[in-house]
Amino acid sequence: MTRASSSPALAQTDQRLPLHARVKDDLIRRVRANEWGSTTPLPPESALAEEYGISVGTLRRVLAELAAEGLLERHQGRGTYVRRATFQHSLFRFFRMHGGTGQTPGSRILARNTQDAPAEVAKALNVEESSPVLHLHRLRLWDDTPFLVEDIWLPLPQFQPIANIALDELGSLLYPEYESRIGLIIGSATEELSVTQAPGEQAALLNCQAGDPLVRINRIARTHTGDVAEYRESYGLASSFRYQVEIN
Amino acid sequence: MTRASSSPALAQTDQRLPLHARVKDDLIRRVRANEWGSTTPLPPESALAEEYGISVGTLRRVLAELAAEGLLERHQGRGTYVRRATFQHSLFRFFRMHGGTGQTPGSRILARNTQDAPAEVAKALNVEESSPVLHLHRLRLWDDTPFLVEDIWLPLPQFQPIANIALDELGSLLYPEYESRIGLIIGSATEELSVTQAPGEQAALLNCQAGDPLVRINRIARTHTGDVAEYRESYGLASSFRYQVEIN
DNA sequence: CAGTGGTCTAGACCACGGT
DNA sequence: CCGTGGTCTAGACCACTGG
Numbered sequence: 372m373t374r375a376s377s378s379p380a381l382a383q384t385d386q387r388l389p390l391h392a393r394v395k396d397d398l399i400r401r402v403r404a405n406e407w408g409s410t411t412p413l414p415p416e417s418a419l420a421e422e423y424g425i426s427v428g429t430l431r432r433v434l435a436e437l438a439a440e441g442l443l444e445r446h447q448g449r450g451t452y453v454r455r456a457t458f459q460h461s462l463f464r465f466f467r468m469h470g471g472t473g474q475t476p477g478s479r480i481l482a483r484n485t486q487d488a489p490a491e492v493a494k495a496l497n498v499e500e501s502s503p504v505l506h507l508h509r510l511r512l513w514d515d516t517p518f519l520v521e522d523i524w525l526p527l528p529q530f531q532p533i534a535n536i537a538l539d540e541l542g543s544l545l546y547p548e549y550e551s552r553i554g555l556i557i558g559s560a561t562e563e564l565s566v567t568q569a570p571g572e573q574a575a576l577l578n579c580q581a582g583d584p585l586v587r588i589n590r591i592a593r594t595h596t597g598d599v600a601e602y603r604e605s606y607g608l609a610s611s612f613r614y615q616v617e618i619n
Numbered sequence: 620m621t622r623a624s625s626s627p628a629l630a631q632t633d634q635r636l637p638l639h640a641r642v643k644d645d646l647i648r649r650v651r652a653n654e655w656g657s658t659t660p661l662p663p664e665s666a667l668a669e670e671y672g673i674s675v676g677t678l679r680r681v682l683a684e685l686a687a688e689g690l691l692e693r694h695q696g697r698g699t700y701v702r703r704a705t706f707q708h709s710l711f712r713f714f715r716m717h718g719g720t721g722q723t724p725g726s727r728i729l730a731r732n733t734q735d736a737p738a739e740v741a742k743a744l745n746v747e748e749s750s751p752v753l754h755l756h757r758l759r760l761w762d763d764t765p766f767l768v769e770d771i772w773l774p775l776p777q778f779q780p781i782a783n784i785a786l787d788e789l790g791s792l793l794y795p796e797y798e799s800r801i802g803l804i805i806g807s808a809t810e811e812l813s814v815t816q817a818p819g820e821q822a823a824l825l826n827c828q829a830g831d832p833l834v835r836i837n838r839i840a841r842t843h844t845g846d847v848a849e850y851r852e853s854y855g856l857a858s859s860f861r862y863q864v865e866i867n
Numbered sequence: 868c869a870g871t872g873g874t875c876t877a878g879a880c881c882a883c884g885g886t
Numbered sequence: 887c888c889g890t891g892g893t894c895t896a897g898a899c900c901a902c903t904g905g
Contacts, residue, residue, distance in 0.1 A: 566857035609814035696903035
């Protein structure tokens with residue numbers, strides 16, 4: 372049996388690429404387009420292979436790669452599922468809290484207002500300068516001790532629901548709120564670390580001297596489709612900063 | 620043809636593990652044992668598959684995994700090679716030099732002496748406290764401007780050749796020197812970042828004020844077999860520190 | 868040109884999860 | 887028990903490298 376043309380699903384991919392690469396690109400596209408939620412499994416290998424008109428072995432190779440890259444989760448006997456990002460604890464990769472048996476991370480929103488996006492924020496959010504954005508000023512606590520000051524900017528009107536609800540209804544983690552109230556799922560983020568000196572306001576909040584060194588983390592968070600959804604600047608005490616890297 | 624027992628090479632591996640895992644473990648062992656240098660290729664797929672008594676497809680899967688993990692390099696038409704770590708530029712991942720078109724990284728050794736290992740160094744190098752170690756004090760330059768102060772400790776007598784040669788014979792990169800003069804190849808490293816304040820000596824060398832914030836990088840470098848070969852503390856100006864992370 | 872790794876197929880059998 | 891993914895095989899053909 373000769374296969375005159377490839378599967379319709381692959382029509383838009385670069386014909387010069389090997390089959391497995393084209394199938395991989397298309398599967399990534401479909402995952403990003405939310406074709407399968409994180410609770411419904413992808414079709415079984417045999418069905419997907421037939422759909423693409425390729426052998427099961429080739430399809431398996433693609434799924435294995437996507438699982439290795441963290442986009443999918445595979446479970447023998449259960450199926451293949453889209454994996455949701457879980458970087459709730461990313462800040463705790465950077466800051467080591469000393470002691471504290473009752474480890475209770477907390478969050479207190481100090482201010483919430485609407486602003487015209489400053490140049491830096493507009494650039495990060497990829498919106499027009501001076502377009503309206505929602506600004507949150509937040510303190511994060513460890514065992515009731517403040518260890519991080521955050522400024523968060525969100526594009527409007529997309530995030531209007533976050534601007535409207537009562538402050539005490541917002542949980543201590545924001546990303547689940549985005550998901551439940553706006554249906555927006557954060558899929559990836561880029562963080563840039565640098566060292567600055569504490570201005571007076573931050574120093575007061577963090578219980579340190581003005582001019583003490585702080586670690587600044589600038590985070591640009593994106594949806595699965597790559598659209599920027601949030602820009603965040605976090606400041607923490609440099610003295611509690613500790614980060615480990617493996618090099619190979 | 621029935622295969623009553625597995626290949627002799629796999630005798631020592633856990634029989635309950637799948638074939639591909641056992642072959643992988645054995646290949647890692649052989650690479651670590653330096654069975655192939657970085658210039659001679661591994662045997663071709665067909666030969667290795669026959670040696671292990673497995674099919675080419677299974678062997679290919681193992682080699683692909685090892686290549687993805689960075690242990691091997693594969694080149695169509697040329698062969699499969701052991702990959703040498705190349706983290707010469709790791710420090711430049713952390714520090715962004717401003718300007719400077721004539722980009723000339725340099726190195727000046729300020730001191731070389733033999734010490735009894737201090738507690739911290741002994742612990743990092745995994746040797747007895749107060750056992751003899753070689754200590755190097757070094758300044759690293761960018762466009763003739765110092766940007767990094769380093770203290771390096773090496774276990775003796777293993778590194779005696781580095782202690783004996785003339786200082787001006789040491790190149791600006793140390794790892795190639797270890798390889799050519801001692802036959803020791805650095806395979807991986809762990810780095811830990813933290814922020815400190817500049818003591819007077821470092822401040823003078825880096826052209827800053829005592830008490831200015833510095834980024835400290837503690838590196839423990841290992842051979843392919845996992846033995847600690849070097850402990851290094853590097854200090855750089857926090858103002859030129861910048862590091863980017865992707866989260867998924 | 869010979870030899871290498873890269874792609875792709877078609878199938879057998881096993882191990883696990885849930886009904 | 888059925889359906890899922892996991893393991894493993896045997897082989898055809900292609901694409902690249904080097905002499």
